[in-house]
Amino acid sequence: MQAFDDDAARAARDRQDSLTKPAGSLGRLEQLAVFMAGWQRRARPRIDRAQALVFAGNHGIVAQGVNPFPAEVTALMVRNFEAGGAAINQLCRVAGADLAVVALDLDRPTADFTQGPAMTPHEVEAAWQRGSEAVDPGADVLILGEMGIGNSTVAAALAACAHGGRAEDWVGPGTGAEGAVLARKQAAVAAGLARHAARDTAGILAAFGGREQAAICGAVMQARALRIPVILDGFICTTAASVLTRDDADALAHCLIGHESAEPGHRRLIAALAMQPVLSLDMRLGEGSGAALALMMLRGALACHDGMATFAEAGIG
Numbered sequence: 001m002q003a004f005d006d007d008a009a010r011a012a013r014d015r016q017d018s019l020t021k022p023a024g025s026l027g028r029l030e031q032l033a034v035f036m037a038g039w040q041r042r043a044r045p046r047i048d049r050a051q052a053l054v055f056a057g058n059h060g061i062v063a064q065g066v067n068p069f070p071a072e073v074t075a076l077m078v079r080n081f082e083a084g085g086a087a088i089n090q091l092c093r094v095a096g097a098d099l100a101v102v103a104l105d106l107d108r109p110t111a112d113f114t115q116g117p118a119m120t121p122h123e124v125e126a127a128w129q130r131g132s133e134a135v136d137p138g139a140d141v142l143i144l145g146e147m148g149i150g151n152s153t154v155a156a157a158l159a160a161c162a163h164g165g166r167a168e169d170w171v172g173p174g175t176g177a178e179g180a181v182l183a184r185k186q187a188a189v190a191a192g193l194a195r196h197a198a199r200d201t202a203g204i205l206a207a208f209g210g211r212e213q214a215a216i217c218g219a220v221m222q223a224r225a226l227r228i229p230v231i232l233d234g235f236i237c238t239t240a241a242s243v244l245t246r247d248d249a250d251a252l253a254h255c256l257i258g259h260e261s262a263e264p265g266h267r268r269l270i271a272a273l274a275m276q277p278v279l280s281l282d283m284r285l286g287e288g289s290g291a292a293l294a295l296m297m298l299r300g301a302l303a304c305h306d307g308m309a310t311f312a313e314a315g316i317g
Helices: 006-018 028-040 060-064 072-083 087-095 121-134 151-163 179-195 201-208 211-225 235-246 264-273 289-307
Strands: 050-056 097-103 141-147 230-232 255-257
Touching: 006 028, 006 289, 028 289, 050 072, 050 087, 050 121, 050 211, 050 289, 060 151, 060 179, 072 097, 072 141, 087 097, 087 289, 097 121, 121 201, 121 211, 141 211, 141 235, 141 289, 151 179, 151 201, 151 211, 151 235, 151 264, 201 211, 201 235, 211 230, 211 235, 230 235, 230 289, 235 264
Parallel strands: 050 097, 050 141, 141 230, 230 255
Antiparallel strands: none
């Protein structure tokens, strides 16, 4: 677990205060520059290489009728990502991020968590390792996203188990669940919570998680070891990463939440984590789309931080 470099952050704040602008006038952009400085351990951080990872998995919980789309859509969307036809492809191109899609045993869904654990400890470990191995050690920033029919139900169960509350506090429409489908989502999460009492990261992932959620955790921890700042996407991605805080409250210190999703549970989760999203655009697509947009804001923050003249350089003052 690498730590934030306070000296680099202090040097970045000093530079911000010397730039040709009123102190603090760039608001959150200044905070983002200092955040990057502390994790990259340099007063003038940069993004030469941005990596985007989208993890995909399938879930046995779909047998409970919790999603209006069949599980086969996961594989179809993976092919769409690989063909460059999804929103995340366009946003990564504009944001300057190299996108890779990691499909995790799509032909072997996890088990239905209302009937027993979703994964064995070995399956959790294997998916975690896939996430860890996917991280590029040469990346300056990592953005994370996911795809998996049924995984908003998984996210609601993970959030309730890790952070407390009832099923109805966390369950939302996901890909468009309403009426009877939404009621089945709530019932499935409530049944899972009644069955499983896990409290640590590995136990919660085994009880409820998908392979993509475990892979996200592995990627987040590997990025921490490599001092790579991470931008999390919306509700599902943030929930997966948040399970890490059950073992270490500081586990997400190197992470930003890219955007506040329109999925109802995300605002509750953000409050539980005491974090501030970079953007709020009423999005709920997943795929890493909000994280890719936040990357554009981060690039703008660093461009100002590095490229602006100081008062001395401009001959002002």
